[in-house]
Amino acid sequence: MCKGIRQWCQALPFIGPALILLGVFVLYPLARNIHISFSIYDILADSITESVGFSHYQALFQNSKYLLALRNTLLYTLITVPGQMFFGLVLACLINHIKRGQTIFKVIAYLPVLTSWVIVSLIFRYIFMSGKGGLINYVLMQIGLISTPVAWLQNEWTANLVLWLFGIWKGVGWVMIIYLAALQGVSRDIYEAAQIDSANSTQIFFRITIPMVRNTTLYLLTVLTIGAFGAYIHVMMITEGAPLGTTNELMNFMYDTAFSRYDFGSAAAQSVLMGLMIFLLTLVQRKVTTETIN
Amino acid sequence: MKKMNVVRVLKKIPFWILLMAFMVSALIPFLYMLATAMTPQAYTLPYPPILFPQSLYLNNFVEAWSSNHFSDYFLNSVYVSVLSTVLIILVSSLAGYGFARMNFPGKNVLFHLLMFSMMVPTLTNLVSQFLLIKNMKLMDTYLGLILTYLGTGIAANTFFLRSCFLSIPHALEESVVIDGGSHWTIWFHIVMPLSAPAVGTFAIMAFSNVWDEFLYALTIIKSPNKRTLPIALKMFQGQNLNNWSLIFAASIIALLPILFVYIIMQKQLIRGGIMDGMLKG
Numbered sequence: 001m002c003k004g005i006r007q008w009c010q011a012l013p014f015i016g017p018a019l020i021l022l023g024v025f026v027l028y029p030l031a032r033n034i035h036i037s038f039s040i041y042d043i044l045a046d047s048i049t050e051s052v053g054f055s056h057y058q059a060l061f062q063n064s065k066y067l068l069a070l071r072n073t074l075l076y077t078l079i080t081v082p083g084q085m086f087f088g089l090v091l092a093c094l095i096n097h098i099k100r101g102q103t104i105f106k107v108i109a110y111l112p113v114l115t116s117w118v119i120v121s122l123i124f125r126y127i128f129m130s131g132k133g134g135l136i137n138y139v140l141m142q143i144g145l146i147s148t149p150v151a152w153l154q155n156e157w158t159a160n161l162v163l164w165l166f167g168i169w170k171g172v173g174w175v176m177i178i179y180l181a182a183l184q185g186v187s188r189d190i191y192e193a194a195q196i197d198s199a200n201s202t203q204i205f206f207r208i209t210i211p212m213v214r215n216t217t218l219y220l221l222t223v224l225t226i227g228a229f230g231a232y233i234h235v236m237m238i239t240e241g242a243p244l245g246t247t248n249e250l251m252n253f254m255y256d257t258a259f260s261r262y263d264f265g266s267a268a269a270q271s272v273l274m275g276l277m278i279f280l281l282t283l284v285q286r287k288v289t290t291e292t293i294n
Numbered sequence: 295m296k297k298m299n300v301v302r303v304l305k306k307i308p309f310w311i312l313l314m315a316f317m318v319s320a321l322i323p324f325l326y327m328l329a330t331a332m333t334p335q336a337y338t339l340p341y342p343p344i345l346f347p348q349s350l351y352l353n354n355f356v357e358a359w360s361s362n363h364f365s366d367y368f369l370n371s372v373y374v375s376v377l378s379t380v381l382i383i384l385v386s387s388l389a390g391y392g393f394a395r396m397n398f399p400g401k402n403v404l405f406h407l408l409m410f411s412m413m414v415p416t417l418t419n420l421v422s423q424f425l426l427i428k429n430m431k432l433m434d435t436y437l438g439l440i441l442t443y444l445g446t447g448i449a450a451n452t453f454f455l456r457s458c459f460l461s462i463p464h465a466l467e468e469s470v471v472i473d474g475g476s477h478w479t480i481w482f483h484i485v486m487p488l489s490a491p492a493v494g495t496f497a498i499m500a501f502s503n504v505w506d507e508f509l510y511a512l513t514i515i516k517s518p519n520k521r522t523l524p525i526a527l528k529m530f531q532g533q534n535l536n537n538w539s540l541i542f543a544a545s546i547i548a549l550l551p552i553l554f555v556y557i558i559m560q561k562q563l564i565r566g567g568i569m570d571g572m573l574k575g
Contacts, residue, residue, distance in 0.1 A: 004398070004399040007396070007397055007398040007399065008398050008399070010396065010398070010477060011392050011396045011398040013388070014388045014389060014391055014392035014396065014477070014481075015388070015389045015392035015393065015396075015404070017385045017388065017389070018385055018386060018388070018389030018392075018448050018452055019389075019404065021385065021441075021444055021445040021448045022407070022408065022411055022445070022448050022449060024426070024445060025423065025426070025441070025442060025444075025445025025446055025448070026411045026414060026419070026445065026446065026448070026449065027407075027411060028422075028426070029419040029422035029423045029426055030411075030414055030419055030422075032422040032425070032426075033418070033419050033421060033422040036421065036422060046425075046428070046429070087316075090312070090316075091313075091316050094309065094312060094313045094316070095313075097309065098313075105313070105317065108317050108320050108321060109316065109317070109320055110556075111320055111321070111324060112320055112323075114502070114552055114553070114556050115324075115549055115552075116505070116506035116524060116548070116549070116552070117506065117508065118506070118508060118524045118527050118528060118545075119327075119527070119545045119548065119549055120323075122527070122531060122541060122542070122545055123323045123324075123326070123327050123542075123545075124323075126326070126327075126330070126538055126542075127323060127326065132341065133341040133342075133343060134343075135322075135326055135343045138341075138342055138343050169319070169320075169323075172316075172320075173320070226415070230415060230417055232417075232509070233508050233509075236508075236528075237528065237531075251417065254420070255420075255509070258420070258421050258424075259513065264421050264425075267420075267421050268421050268422065271417075271418035271419065271420065271421060272418070274415070274418050275414065275415055275418040275419075278415040278418070279413055279414070279415075282413045283413070286413075
């Protein structure tokens with residue numbers, strides 16, 4: 001007993017500050033968030049006025065705007081995650097083939113990753129400007145794919161397309177780095193053996209490369225999915241949910257609920273739902289990574 | 295023999311075309327940004343679009359820096375990011391050391407609590423964290439913002455540094471213990487210096503995460519003169535709706551510190567592995 005107290009006295013200065021921060025900024029808000037999600041919160045009185053059970057949750061599933069945001073988040077995830085992984089893997093294979101001077105290619109491919117979301121969003125907004133002077137419109141008109149400029153950000157599906165392209169473009173470099181590390185762990189002998197058996201490069205890609213990096217693929221799949229679920233800056237900066245909330249994603253809808261409509265109860269319920277979704281994904285990820293390590 | 299070489303070169307052509315397509319698509323948006331930032335007053339889109347700067351016109355950078363308090367926002371960001379990074383390293387390296395090297399009753403329970411909170415997505419607690427900062431009367435203060443950064447990342451940061459410290463052999467510490475040295479001596483003179491490369495990488499990740507952080511800065515900081523760069527850029531875009539030259543000049547200024555840090559640390563960072571998961575934000 002005495003030993004335990006002595007050990008704690010020694011350890012407290014080390015772990016104390018972190019534990020206090022953890023309690024105050026993570027665990028307490030988590031509990032409070034769940035509590036608020038079952039209540040009506042009066043922002044002026046700064047207190048819970050009424051307990052309403054599951055009614056915030058029920059209301060959400062009847063709220064077409066929320067369901068729209070849910071649909072957009074799911075679409076964004078289903079499109080950008082495989083997109084980033086496919087292009088990232090192709091790029092990693094290409095760079096892996098280069099014998100000297102890999103660094104410059106890696107740095108260029110990594111530029112979009114290290115540029116902040118806000119700045120990349122501004123660039124995308126500018127590139128997809130609606131007039132004929134917008135870069136994308138100009139290029140597409142020059143090669144004759146479209147005859148009149150497209151108002152990319154003013155239509156539901158073209159605006160969503162811009163957000164998807166953003167998601168893929170921003171993430172390919174990161175996926176490339178992770179895949180490259182995996183590829184460099186694959187023994188050269190396997191490739192040489194395949195070449196001796198005169199396999200062509202498509203066969204090598206599908207029969208050797210993809211199976212060899214399977215664990216990395218599983219890891220990336222979960223990390224990218226979690227990232228895609230929580231993404232919000234691109235919507236805030238590029239479309240602002242326009243037209244009419246049809247490009248909103250879950251985080252943006254939650255932010256609006258909390259800080260434009262001050263409906264903290266509903267916002268808290270939304271975050272609990274999102275937390276649950278991400279929590280389940282994280283569980284899958286952890287299972288996958290432990291299996292990878294073993 | 296010569297024919298063989300030609301075939302070989304021809305076979306390489308699709309490879310290079312594909313690689314160049316990737317490089318071009320990664321670079322063009324940046325070129326476009328740079329060219330626009332170096333064009334005088336792009337209130338209307340230049341037609342046809344320009345990808346390369348027409349002249350070495352730097353007035354937009356000067357104007358972006360001096361107008362709209364942009365230099366103040368830059369310094370605000372430096373202040374918040376540096377202070378947060380230092381505190382993050384201090385608090386989480388102490389805790390990481392505690393969990394890696396010390397024994398105390400309940401350590402396992404606490405460690406599992408830490409692992410559990412790593413699985414709670416930070417942003418989902420936004421509403422109650424906002425209320426917390428409000429109740430602590432820390433709204434619109436840097437202290438509130440920095441404490442939030444420190445608190446929300448504490449679990450993952452502690453976990454990361456703990457794993458770094460675990461890989462340092464115990465043998466080195468034994469001599470310190472024999473000499474009667476304390477845990478403070480071991481932490482400061484052995485563990486921290488030996489994990490300098492990892493801590494350095496960690497510091498850069500922490501710095502760039504805070505430098506680019508958006509949502510908490512938007513929610514907690516209300517006074518216009520206290521804004522950090524990402525928020526200032528958003529507001530800047532709102533105010534100068536069509537002056538893209540100025541917006542991109544400002545963006546490039548905001549991007550420079552990160553670019554600078556990454557170029558210096560390129561060797562350590564591009565190794566992969568160490569950045570698993572950390573950079574996704």
